[in-house]
Amino acid sequence: MSGLAWIAVDWGTSHLRVWLMADDGSVLDRKECDQGMGRLTAADYERVLLEQVGAALPESGQVPVIVCGMAGSRQGWCEAPYASTPCEAPSLAQATQVATADARLDVRILPGIKQERPADVMRGEETQIAGFLAQEPDFDGVLCLPGTHNKWVHISAREVVSFRTFMTGELFALIGGQSVLRHSLGEDGWDDAAFLDAVSQGMSHPAALGCDLFALRAESLLQGLSPATARARLSGQLIGMELTASRPYWLGQDVVVLGESGIAGAYMKALDAQGAMPRSVSAADITLRGLTAAFETLKETK
């Protein structure tokens, strides 16, 4: 492939995303597959990567491959030690180089970020943060990164000052998909009014989670509660709990929610209802922007 300058890789728990990049920052090609960290051993990574990019590699020379995400965890390709808060989003200077059998690959895994008290970790989100800061370098406020493990990140002077991770998305998936509530919940469908009521209930009575959830099952059996309403209430109750515990992160802060649809939209609505006036920014290619920012530092040091 003509013009391949470097390869950007977002290697998460469940997915691998790869971008083949030209020197001018344009994307030559992009690939995605389900060969995430969760199903690989350390010996698998180079083979899986070559399946995606091998055909594009030049016959000689070396191509930088910049990787973020769970590939850098202890159970991943090669452990990339965490940077510690407060810190800037890690740059290539802190990356871990990985030896490869194919000499055309120059693989560097970016570190995640850790926080000692309260104990917390991220891997991958630090690169999304870098991507966001590439757009808004002077941002001073709180970034909300919705996902399986939702993160609230206090950013000031380009540094990650502190952060907290909530398992809200994973709890929603487990309770909705695998508990007794799976019989009462729809796979899709939504009820905005029920969602916002449940956010209020979750905020004001977080301890009642265990019985309020079972009540969804009982209302479904006894009163014909609709699956879409049950799903919106489960989501609202969990997000409401989180908003109570994360209040120091959003109350009176300049809050930006990453993403515009799905779960990000639900966080926007819930925050709006609390008068928090959040702003949303597109999550499209934000990881790629963060990886590109890291690649720029490589060019500078050359």
Added chain:
Amino acid sequence: MSGLAWIAVDWGTSHLRVWLMADDGSVLDRKECDQGMGRLTAADYERVLLEQVGAALPESGQVPVIVCGMAGSRQGWCEAPYASTPCEAPSLAQATQVATADARLDVRILPGIKQERPADVMRGEETQIAGFLAQEPDFDGVLCLPGTHNKWVHISAREVVSFRTFMTGELFALIGGQSVLRHSLGEDGWDDAAFLDAVSQGMSHPAALGCDLFALRAESLLQGLSPATARARLSGQLIGMELTASRPYWLGQDVVVLGESGIAGAYMKALDAQGAMPRSVSAADITLRGLTAAFETLKETK
């Protein structure tokens, strides 16, 4: 089998338990298998029951089979409509008779109990309650029935006045066994001090559940948190939340916890630490005692 007078059946979601009973109340034989409601269709029940008791049936005549539990749910053998609170534990007069191909079986499924506001249901626990009341007919107080779906039941004048179900046990199993925390939790082992600290945290900061749980993962990665301590903290935090929401059920009440070991012991410790002075009673054969009490009413009406 000589002397078979009736058959007691506890047919739950995951297990089937059967007792072959003599007329004097003694147990001739007991059986248990994993053919629970969750893996059966309505057409399977008679066959599965006959696999367990067929050899013991007389050549002629009819044997009463008294059933409690999820076999009476809509997805079970035959739906046995709920009794409504406030009510006594349902008797055979309210049971649903089930037609069988084998004329030697006279099958009656006991109803569960429902509550309209807050919406709640039980199937099987009402028979444990009947078993407890057969021992302590004058009990006036609160019965705590630990399990997958923990129940708090206010009992007065032999009636179930009100009850609430908490999904605490199911949440513990899902989060401990299937979330990202599975990597940080032990399958056994325990830490009493960590458990009681987590009960306090869960009671005072229930909204923080989602981030406190992720902190277990982070402490395990960063600070070598032991799997046994992580497991005790998960349990404590969930039970602490529940104790806050269920406070009207145990504060200043005569509380009896059903069962003496495992999760029942954890509830005892947590309640003790709040000064609730609970009493524990053995759960052994309590369902059989409830089914026996129902059988006694059959004899009386004959």
